[in-house]
Amino acid sequence: MSQAKIIDGNAVAADVRAAVASQITILRAGGAPLPGLAVVLVGADPASQVYVRNKNKRAAEVGINSFEHYLPAETSEAELLGLVERLNLDPQVHGILVQLPLPAQIDAQKILEAIHPAKDVDGFHPFNVGRLVTGGPALVPCTPLGCLLLAKRELGSLSGKRAIVLGRSNIVGKPMAQLLLRESATVTIAHSRTHDLPEECRRADIVVAAVGRPEMVKGDWIKPGALVLDVGINRIPAAEPGKTRLVGDVAFAEAVTVAGAITPVPGGIGPMTIAILLRNVLEACCRLHDLPFAEVL
Structure with a gap:
């Protein structure tokens, strides 16, 4: 039985970081400012803390200045909005990232909409969402753009390919569909009310699974030879009592044989x-300072 190529996301990510670092070095040699990323974490969610530490570490490695703002869980919405406004006005900050989820007393959408679109490096502001949909220049959500890079590396042109996106979230599903459309793929967005979901998947040359349900997509849902991009990160019990393990939204052991x-x-x-x-x-730094940006994808 043949086995699929297992895509090494760590290796491709290292290539992207190296390209970013190289471009920053060139821009800095020409007198450009140091790109700056402000990361805001409200509360002490352990998973978010690990994620923020990783972001800050990687930022430093490529030459991006990192500004960390750790706020207590009881921070009010008004206090967080005030911080966002100060970061909007700070010339050293070119990107603002407010780590989600936020505590219940804070309206996350209001916070995301308060970030200046030019500094919205998560790509969640309605301005950037609208630009993506209409084909204009926009800062695009990170996970879908990463998926697109992997797809183009594997398949080259996506023109005419059948793609299915499982999940319709604003963070992954919807922007992923728009990016695929932009590449002239034929796109289906599927969700919990889609009839005969397995059959819809079997038609697809590209499957993007982003539903948040562990191992939902079975091997017999996959068209032989299809590209499968598994966005899911789910923690489930491991064989050893008291331990857990990470799995995606795709039943990997089954899908890897198809x-x-x-x-x-x-x-x-x-x-x-x-x-x-x-x-x-x-990209945000280059746009804000009218500098050339060489696409690293």
């Missing part, structure tokens, strides 16, 4: 997200 190429969990899409964030900070 697909042409597949991303593992962990080590697939996850590393790409932070690498694309750094790319977005560089």
